[in-house]
Amino acid sequence: MGASIEVRRFETPDERLDMKAAGGISIIKMQDGSAGMQAVFEPGWSWEKDEKPLLGSPDSCPVSHTGYCVSGELVVQMVDTGSETHITKGDFFEIPPGHHAHVEGAERVELILFAAPDGPH
Template identity: 65%
Template sequence: MTMGIETRRFDAPDDRIDMKDAGGISIVKMAHGNTGMHAIFEPGWTWEKDEKPLLGFPDSCPMHHTGYCISGKLIVRMIEADQVTSISPGDFFEIPPGHDAYVEGSERVELILFAPPEHSHTN
């Protein structure tokens, strides 16, 4: 038996992380467990200020992210290595755990993030 094609929309998410004026993340979960996320981070957003409290105040982001940048400029820092990377429109990226990040400039950052079933998470 073959499964049919499944479509989901971020404007009708399964879950949403609301970061108030700083933005938010809409989360959709597919039948086989894959997760897609649409993240919007407004100018001034920082992981430290806006997302860390929602995750229980870990030292750094514990999640692995695979995604695509639609707009804005996100600066990501690997904390232990003190390696800084700029992610901008058109970049397909993979970020390991152990990072923090912030929006650079006055344009909102818009990302699409993907997670396979065994790594599904809220960001």
């Protein structure tokens, strides 16, 4: 038996982290355990205000993120060092755990995130 191709769409996610008017994250889990996520954050969104309460209010985001920025500008701050990185359209990135983030400016941020089969989902 040959391998088959699996195709999924963010319009029909397995899970959705709904942040109401601030945006949300659609999560697709593939058969091999890997995951893809589409994150949409509206202007004014911040991890502290909009996502932290949905995760049980940890001190900082406990998850690493590998992804691609489709639109907008996301400012990510590492909590331990205070260093800030601006992620903009066209950037492929790896963000370690222990960060906060917010949308910069008036443009919506859209990210596509990837998680390996054994990684966080």
